[in-house]
Amino acid sequence: MGTLLIMIVFGLFFAAIFTGGYNNTLIQRARKTTAWDWLTSVDHKKIGVMYFMAGIFYFVVGGLEALFMRYQLLVPGNDAFVGRTFNELLTMHGTTMIFFAAMPLIFGLINVVMPLQIGARDVAFPFLNSLGFWLFFFGALLTNMGWIFGGAPDAGWTSYVQLALNEYSPGPGVDYYVLGLQIAGAGTTMSGINFLVTILNMRTKGMSLLRMPMFTWTSLITSVLIIFAMPPLTIALLLLMMDRLFGANFFDHVMGGSAVLWEHLFWIFGHPEVYIVVLPAFGIMSDIFSTFSKKKLFGYNSMVFATSLIGFLGFMVWVHHMFTVGLGPVSNSIFAIATMLIAIPTGIKVFNWLFTMWGGELTFPVAMKWAIGFIPTFVIGGMTGIMLAAPPADFQYQDSYFVVAHFHYVLIGGTVFALLAGAYYWWPKMFGKMLSERLGNWHFWLFFIGFHLTFFPQHFLGLFGMPRRVFTYEPNVGLEYINQVSTFGAILMGIGTIIFAWNMIQSFRSKKIAAADPWDGRSLEWATETPVPFYNFAQLPEVRGVDAFWLEKQAGNKQMTPAEPLGKIHMPSGSHIPFLMSIALFVGGWGLIARSWQIGVMGLLAFGVTMFMRSFDRDHGFYVKPKELLDKEAKS
Amino acid sequence: MAHHPVEIKPGMHLETATFEGKNKVMGFWMFLGAETVLFACLFGTYLALRNQTVNGPSGAELFDPVLVAVATAILLFSSLTSVFAMMAMNKLDKKGMLFWLGVTVLLGLSFLVLEIYEFVHYIHEGHTFMSSAFGSSFYALVGTHGAHVTFGIIWISTIMYQAWKWGINTETAPKLFVSSLYWHFIDVVWVFIFTLVYLLGMVG
Numbered sequence: 001m002g003t004l005l006i007m008i009v010f011g012l013f014f015a016a017i018f019t020g021g022y023n024n025t026l027i028q029r030a031r032k033t034t035a036w037d038w039l040t041s042v043d044h045k046k047i048g049v050m051y052f053m054a055g056i057f058y059f060v061v062g063g064l065e066a067l068f069m070r071y072q073l074l075v076p077g078n079d080a081f082v083g084r085t086f087n088e089l090l091t092m093h094g095t096t097m098i099f100f101a102a103m104p105l106i107f108g109l110i111n112v113v114m115p116l117q118i119g120a121r122d123v124a125f126p127f128l129n130s131l132g133f134w135l136f137f138f139g140a141l142l143t144n145m146g147w148i149f150g151g152a153p154d155a156g157w158t159s160y161v162q163l164a165l166n167e168y169s170p171g172p173g174v175d176y177y178v179l180g181l182q183i184a185g186a187g188t189t190m191s192g193i194n195f196l197v198t199i200l201n202m203r204t205k206g207m208s209l210l211r212m213p214m215f216t217w218t219s220l221i222t223s224v225l226i227i228f229a230m231p232p233l234t235i236a237l238l239l240l241m242m243d244r245l246f247g248a249n250f251f252d253h254v255m256g257g258s259a260v261l262w263e264h265l266f267w268i269f270g271h272p273e274v275y276i277v278v279l280p281a282f283g284i285m286s287d288i289f290s291t292f293s294k295k296k297l298f299g300y301n302s303m304v305f306a307t308s309l310i311g312f313l314g315f316m317v318w319v320h321h322m323f324t325v326g327l328g329p330v331s332n333s334i335f336a337i338a339t340m341l342i343a344i345p346t347g348i349k350v351f352n353w354l355f356t357m358w359g360g361e362l363t364f365p366v367a368m369k370w371a372i373g374f375i376p377t378f379v380i381g382g383m384t385g386i387m388l389a390a391p392p393a394d395f396q397y398q399d400s401y402f403v404v405a406h407f408h409y410v411l412i413g414g415t416v417f418a419l420l421a422g423a424y425y426w427w428p429k430m431f432g433k434m435l436s437e438r439l440g441n442w443h444f445w446l447f448f449i450g451f452h453l454t455f456f457p458q459h460f461l462g463l464f465g466m467p468r469r470v471f472t473y474e475p476n477v478g479l480e481y482i483n484q485v486s487t488f489g490a491i492l493m494g495i496g497t498i499i500f501a502w503n504m505i506q507s508f509r510s511k512k513i514a515a516a517d518p519w520d521g522r523s524l525e526w527a528t529e530t531p532v533p534f535y536n537f538a539q540l541p542e543v544r545g546v547d548a549f550w551l552e553k554q555a556g557n558k559q560m561t562p563a564e565p566l567g568k569i570h571m572p573s574g575s576h577i578p579f580l581m582s583i584a585l586f587v588g589g590w591g592l593i594a595r596s597w598q599i600g601v602m603g604l605l606a607f608g609v610t611m612f613m614r615s616f617d618r619d620h621g622f623y624v625k626p627k628e629l630l631d632k633e634a635k636s
Numbered sequence: 637m638a639h640h641p642v643e644i645k646p647g648m649h650l651e652t653a654t655f656e657g658k659n660k661v662m663g664f665w666m667f668l669g670a671e672t673v674l675f676a677c678l679f680g681t682y683l684a685l686r687n688q689t690v691n692g693p694s695g696a697e698l699f700d701p702v703l704v705a706v707a708t709a710i711l712l713f714s715s716l717t718s719v720f721a722m723m724a725m726n727k728l729d730k731k732g733m734l735f736w737l738g739v740t741v742l743l744g745l746s747f748l749v750l751e752i753y754e755f756v757h758y759i760h761e762g763h764t765f766m767s768s769a770f771g772s773s774f775y776a777l778v779g780t781h782g783a784h785v786t787f788g789i790i791w792i793s794t795i796m797y798q799a800w801k802w803g804i805n806t807e808t809a810p811k812l813f814v815s816s817l818y819w820h821f822i823d824v825v826w827v828f829i830f831t832l833v834y835l836l837g838m839v840g
Contacts, residue, residue: 124659124663125659125663128663189670192666192670193663193666193667193670194663196666197659197662197663197666200662201655201658201659201662202659227666227669227670227673228669228670228673230670231670231671231673231674231676231677232673232677234674235674235677235678235681236677238776239681239772239776242765242772242776243772246765246766247765247766248765248766248772248776249766249768249769249771249772250681250685250769250772250773250776252769255688255690255768255769256685256688256689256690256768256769256770257685257688257769257772258684258685258688258769261681261684261685264680265677265680265681268677612794615794615795615798615811616798618807620807
């Protein structure tokens with residue numbers, strides 16, 4: 001009862017402050033601040049930047065967790081981070097890197113770049129875009145709150161039951177995982193729907209589907225994967241929450257529940273998730289190879305086909321994570337074959353990239369270095385993937401460092417390299433400044449060498465029998481030296497990341513505005529001014545083929561041909577409701593974690609109230625005159 | 637992004653007359669795609685666990701075909717009335733539309749009352765959320781559907797109020813249209829629940 005009263009009083013206070021009933025000048029002043037502008041922004045570029053910066057933050061957090069683990073494994077029998085602490089580190093490293101680093105970095109790039117590439121002024125649902133970001137933000141925050149209050153999740157990023165049930169994971173740790181990911185996941189689903197509708201409905205005149213840049217294509221397929229892959233996670237987390245919080249028996253075998261059910265639901269989500277994070281990476285690479293080879297992407301149509309095929313097959317292979325469960329030889333064989341099939345479209349892509357560079361006019365800025373470094377790295381990861389896809393061999397590799405080495409080769413060698421390449425490539429469009437190439441080179445070489453030093457030896461650790469997820473190992477069985485090389489490599493990656501951070505700071509401090517088209521680019525984002533005006537294009541451009549901007553430049557035009565006369569532009573208004581909605585769910589989620597039903601229910605009710613606020617919000621945006629129109633009017 | 641005022645005529649598809657409306661309808665179809673997968677997972681869970689009754693009663697002992705048939709008929713009929721509402725909307729007949737939406741909401745409410753009665757009855761029989769894996773998966777599936785019906789009732793009532801106050805226009809029409817899509821969707825889900833939970837449960 002006491003908590004309830006306190007919550008109501010607090011709620012009234014906040015309501016009074018936010019509605020201006022307490023002190024109107026305060027709220028008026030707050031509305032003029034930069035923070036309010038970002039908090040309420042529905043501009044896809046600002047939301048993209050927020051996603052990107054949040055992603056970088058969690059990339060550093062997840063990286064520190066990895067460094068702590070490598071420090072623990074430096075010598076056998078080390079006692080720096082043992083037992084539960086190590087479990088927390090490895091769980092949060094995986095969870096953070098996948099959900100709170102890779103996903104937001106990808107969403108950041110998609111948000112900033114994709115609408116520009118298709119010649120749109122914003123995404124289809126700007127409000128939903130903002131809501132998606134804030135749900136991700138508060139979901140990530142909630143998951144990480146475990147570090148301070150009651151212990152972080154410690155059942156692995158896959159959170160297998162029975163381990164993740166109350167009996168073996170007492171305390172709130174896994175609850176943070178369940179509710180934090182649920183909130184962040186809701187945001188992800190919304191963004192998937194938003195991106196898909198944007199790409200299908202908002203393309204400018206002449207931008208047919210088969211003229212879209214490869215990054216937009218992979219964003220489209222990724223969005224489809226998100227829409228169909230996130231619901232199984234939602235259900236898996238819902239059922240786990242029911243088991244942990246409300247005494248249900250989905251997974252408790254004593255009461256008839258099934259542990260394999262969790263594995264199915266989790267991997268029906270989990271495997272497509274791998275393609276959700278790697279397909280946009282392929283798109284980034286394709287754009288970069290084509291730009292820095294000064295050639296049209298080789299085999300554009302086959303690239304589109306391969307991407308779609310990978311997306312489709314991605315749903316057909318989840319059992320390869322469960323070969324050792326004992327589902328029988330028939331099901332293992334079917335899923336093994338489906339898994340190996342994915343190598344075909346992936347191979348098509350690799351050869352297309354090589355042939356794009358073949359005979360091209362190559363230049364090697366940092367972005368291109370990441371892209372070229374990606375090919376052999378990713379191919380190594382793909383080869384070990386084929387090895388793991390054979391069930392009899394998988395029985396030997398499973399739960400060893402060989403698996404760790406494999407998925408770091410594809411996730412870092414694929415996704416992270418691509419995201420860093422994309423960061424160097426699109427930085428001038430995102431922030432209006434350039435990143436230093438000199439520091440970038442240091443970053444690339446340290447990170448690239450460090451990466452291979454860290455993970456290449458781990459193949460051998462696995463083959464020599466070192467199990468993953470265990471915080472120590474025996475001396476004198478030949479594991480010390482390899483572990484030390486691995487830790488040394490991790491330190492190099494850490495130094496590389498510090499240099500990247502320094503590079504970012506230097507670029508924010510510099511006053512020099514980047515050129516609008518610094519790389520002699522091919523797609524529409526390079527046809528905008530830098531910094532990009534909030535309405536993107538004063539006049540929407542007309543597209544005449546693949547590599548729309550390049551075609552115009554080849555035809556001797558400096559700019560795109562406009563598809564509409566100069567006129568007033570309709571833009572959506574900012575809104576503070578997404579922020580309130582996300583806070584409401586954050587409070588509700590935390591209430592459930594703390595087993596305080598009053599706070600949980602109040603959070604959900606507050607969420608309901610914010611939904612009504614949205615439904616009755618009749619602000620339909622505003623009209624703005626672009627700079628060009630104002631100039632013209634001033635002249636006449 | 638054309639944002640010109642649209643001339644409203646009876647018989648036109650008001651819900652997709654504006655660019656925002658087109659986006660909204662397409663986005664909602666995508667959302668229903670996600671919802672389909674969501675329910676598919678719950679169905680899968682139920683089918684995997686439905687024989688794990690531990691010592692409690694099984695579906696064959698519990699389910700009452702008459703009650704469920706009545707509930708099914710009510711929900712199917714409410715889908716029809718929501719179609720009438722959409723037809724009235726396209727004719728710009730506000731009164732007719734509000735009437736049929738009202739009937740839809742009332743039918744939804746009576747479905748919900750029957751479902752709650754059914755659940756209370758089951759709990760007395762010893763079939764609860766916590767009694768067995770069968771119980772958990774049954775209430776998770778049917779309960780999630782019931783929660784969707786509840787949300788639909790609140791949603792449609794809210795939009796009825798808005799349509800009553802603001803009229804049928806390019807702002808309210810897409811809202812009305814997607815809420816009716818939603819209503820059809822939960823109706824279709826119920827058809828699967830009726831088949832895979834109740835009919836399959838009764839034959840054992």
